[in-house]
Amino acid sequence: MPERFSEFDFGVTGLAALFHEDWSHFGAPEDVVAAYLSPGDEPCAGELLRKEAAALESDLTALGDSGLDDRQIRMLWTAATGGNFRFRDTESGRDLLLLLNMGCRGWQQLHGVASVDTNPGWNTESLVHDLGQAVAGAELDLPDYYPLDRQEMDSMELRKCLLICSRTASVELAFRLLLRIQLANFMPIHQKSWAAYQRISRSLSLGEYVLSGLDFLVEGQ
Known part of the structure; x- marks a missing residue:
């Protein structure tokens, strides 16, 4: 890759x-x-x-x-x-x-304009499946103080949005959004989820610090 x-x-x-x-x-x-x-x-x-x-x-x-x-x-x-x-x-x-x-x-x-990094291996059906499993197992409960349509912004809705993004935009973007949402809201990350994130990150050739910035959220780290 x-x-x-x-x-x-x-x-x-x-x-x-x-x-x-x-x-x-x-x-x-x-x-x-x-x-x-x-x-x-x-x-x-x-x-x-x-x-x-x-x-x-x-x-x-x-x-x-x-x-x-x-x-x-x-x-x-x-x-x-x-x-x-x-x-x-x-x-x-x-x-x-x-x-x-x-x-x-x-x-x-x-x-000036540069080219976008692309690779067919970053948007496969296998990765769509792996991302779906990761989203299903992620902690996505939002804080109570959220300002926008709070009654609709629950974890089920967020999961649905991420899955639509993975299928109709890109798996990579959906994965980065998942990580950003968990980081921005200090959501705990389970050990099983962390192992899945590491596998997905490697498959997407993401840089070292994309994941390492979330280390402090991982349970038992």
Whole structure:
């Protein structure tokens, strides 16, 4: 399997980490994209950042084109940001994806476009099955303080969203969303689940730190 461009989380799940309690200090959601892809003190964006932008655009497009409805996209994004992103009443899930994608494409117009890492082995029926088993065994109970449609945002609904994502967007994206949701909400990870995550991560050629950042959530570690 080819190596990824990054050893860390990336794409829409990497972006979700910036939507913490103080994310509005960046400005609008598209400003968070600019901060996420910022080259910092470097005079221009390098190949790795262009790869990051490509992965982000790919994720956003895959979610927008998936079989998830707007409510389900809102649910996944709310969970992936630990409840820190509050949708406006009239704002749909795809409205947000469009804003984020506009920010990403504007960045690419300034800094250039790179290819997306792809491999047929990262989206097989076997992995869809393995991801389904992992989702079924995952701890996905959300905190009581959640702001959006709390009565509908239960673990069963989250599992359903992740499975739809795996089948109609990509297994890899669904897996990274599963990990991001558990990390953002400090959900415990069972030893059996952790072993399954390690197998899936290896099959997807994900970087070392995509999983290791969740070590502290694993029971008995």
